[in-house]
Amino acid sequence: MDASSAARPSLTDYLDASIEVLRKTRDTLPPALVAEAVDRVVTALGQGRPLLVCGNGGSASDAQHITGELVGRFLKERRALKAICLSSNAAVLTAWANDYSYESVFARQVEAYAEAGGVLLGLSTSGNSPNVVAAFETARQLGMTTVALTGEGGGKLAALSDVLLAVPSRHTPLIQQAHICLYHHLCEEVEARLAGV
Numbered sequence: 771m772d773a774s775s776a777a778r779p780s781l782t783d784y785l786d787a788s789i790e791v792l793r794k795t796r797d798t799l800p801p802a803l804v805a806e807a808v809d810r811v812v813t814a815l816g817q818g819r820p821l822l823v824c825g826n827g828g829s830a831s832d833a834q835h836i837t838g839e840l841v842g843r844f845l846k847e848r849r850a851l852k853a854i855c856l857s858s859n860a861a862v863l864t865a866w867a868n869d870y871s872y873e874s875v876f877a878r879q880v881e882a883y884a885e886a887g888g889v890l891l892g893l894s895t896s897g898n899s900p901n902v903v904a905a906f907e908t909a910r911q912l913g914m915t916t917v918a919l920t921g922e923g924g925g926k927l928a929a930l931s932d933v934l935l936a937v938p939s940r941h942t943p944l945i946q947q948a949h950i951c952l953y954h955h956l957c958e959e960v961e962a963r964l965a966g967v
């Protein structure tokens with residue numbers, strides 16, 4: 771063991787902390803709220819309206835992950851679903867951020883793809899990333915439903931979300947891990963309900 775490793779959590783400690791956040795999420799997040807998020811997404815996609823997904827850093831990967839499951843498949847064979855990742859088009863992101871502002875990179879794409887009755891799903895562990903906040907403001911102006919996956923309290927997204935799924939932690943990586951559980955559940959439910967529709 772090197773001298774500095776004593777200060778860092780062991781893998782066992784890290785897994786224990788992860789389990790604790792997942793357990794608190796299970797015990798505190800109302801199932802009816804999760805069901806409402808599922809309902810909103812099922813309604814939008816069932817009517818051919820888009821699900822737009824955005825986030826930064828690890829949450830950008832999560833946004834890609836979610837849209838990959840829904841455009842392709844999660845567990846079942848079924849039709850493709852109109853899920854669009856706003857965090858993955860490098861040309862759009864770099865051109866818009868370079869010429870205008872990083873703060874508006876998602877809002878601009880919401881303008882491009884929004885349809886009233888669609889859903890914007892934003893992932894932000896702080897709930898305060900300015901580009902996700904701006905995207906929520908634009909989505910609401912354009913008649914979209916907003917669903918947020920955040921950490922404890924929901925930050926600025928709390929006031930801008932029709933459905934707020936806030937993981938009870940302030941630790942970014944552990945919140946992200948709980949987000950993966952929540953969105954895999956969402957994908958499984960959405961897919962099951964839209965199979966054959």
Ligand SMILES: O=C(CO)[C@@H](O)[C@H](O)[C@H](O)[C@H](O)COP(=O)(O)O
Nearest residue numbers: 826827828829894895896899942943
């Ligand atoms: O993946 C991680 C940390 O696990 C980082 O890349 C993290 O996503 C970035 O610092 C984000 O910029 C954090 O933004 P947010 O979750 O507060 O919206």
Ligand SMILES: [Zn+2]
Nearest residue numbers: 827828943946
């Ligand atoms: Zn990470």
